[in-house]
Amino acid sequence: MSKLSFKRRIASSFIVATAVIVAVVFIVVYFTVYFTVYNRLDNDLSYEAEKHISEVHLHEGSLVYIDLTGLKEAEHREVQVNPVFIQLYNKDGSPSDKSPNLKENSLVLDKQNVGSHVTTVLADKQIRQFQIPYIKDGEIKGYIVTAMSLESTLVVLNNLLYTLLISYPIILLGLFLISYKLAARSIVPVMDITATTRRITQSNLSERVELPEKDDELHELVVSINNLLDRIQGAIVREKQFTSDASHELRTPLSVLQGTLEVLVRKPRQPEEYQEKAGLCLDEVARMNRIIDQLLELARFDNHPVLDEKNTLPVAEIVKQILLRRDIQIEDKQLKIELDLTNYSNVLRVSAFHGEIILDNLISNAIKYSKQEGAISISIKSSDDRVSFVIKDQGIGIKKDDLERIFQPFFRSQALQHKQIKGVGLGLSIVRKAADAINADLSVESQEGSGTTFTVDFKGILRMN
Incomplete structure (x- = not known):
């Protein structure tokens, strides 16, 4: 498993979180525009259908326009500029009349979706369609179908989608580079701490980590490290002092013990002499114990x-x-x-x-x-x-x-x-x-x-x- 540096981990964690947030924002933006555009289109279709229902009547069982003036508007005659397609259907589902811009094409009546907005196809192009019944004397006498082209809507939505998809990795890359740079700058004090602590050895315990200017978490960390170094230095100094003092002070009683024992082994002696020398040796041993106990007390003090x-x-x-x-x-x-x-x-x-x-x-x-x-x-x-x-x-x-x-x-x-x-x-x-x-x-x-x-x-x- 490859080793990932701390700054890369910071940058990676940041970019993962940012990627999720940006993705959620982009999805929300896209669907907000999507539903807004479709909702506006559906409202226009509903308005057109309600407007034209007052312009038609039954003539010999067929649903026809009372006045063809409304169909002469540009939106009903032209296909190129925001066309609105109108188709009239009789009660039995047979076509009756339609707007000029439909030409040889016809809108398909879908009785299952009367009163609903649906997306369908007209001349191999997607349209948005809405159909409502024409009711007279409480009975359905026919249907009015309105439709609008989805070309401009789909162009807007597709352009938005492509823009979001292209900008997404670019934004993430830019944010990664920025976060990587910021992470690198943020750990400079940590690198300084590492470099300083590496220079500190048993022979160089006096050096300390320089305190950061800002009183933040790094400042507290450096203070803790310096306090730890103080304690370590104190412990090593006490250890050296203990070793030095012990070797210095124990030399005399050990010399006395050695000299006394050497005298005893040179030749046989009276029991009284052995007792006297043994007592002297015991006194020196007791003295060494006192020295060691007191030296240990000196070595284990902890300040404050x-x-x-x-x-x-x-x-x-x-x-x-x-x-x-x-x-x-x-x-x-x-x-x-x-x-x-x-x-x-x-x-x-x-x-x-x-x-x-x-x-x-x-x-x-x-x-x-x-x-x-x-x-x-x-x-x-x-x-x-x-x-x-x-x-x-x-x-x-x-x-x-x-x-x-x-x-x-x-x-x-x-x-x-x-x-x-x-x-x-x-x-x-x-x-x-x-x-x-x-x-x-x-x-x-x-x-x-x-x-x-x-x-x-x-x-x-x-x-x-």
């Missing part, structure tokens, strides 16, 4: 999620769930948690997935870096268009020079001075990406040795009345 009742939660509810999960860690460090909900309304909800990641990481860090028997204060406030979350700890704080770097992947402030605090440096990087994904503002204030305050303004909210 659609918020609805199913995927949103009130901020206070998310915080309470996190504190409940972290209850053992809080008790181990004997921390005091202060939760202020004075200016908070539960009708405002945020993305449950992103809110959980942001708040869990911030609360986890506050617990992790707080001093023993310290305090953590959490304040949640809501206004018309946002929810603000503020968490303040009394922990070790962050150096001023490190504040601008804490959101970078794998960065840990003063990691060597606080080796007892486990982590891989991805938590705040995840928080930043999650906040950006839902258009939330994230800020930090810290003083080394005194504690840290994180503030999150959730602006992408859903109001539940």
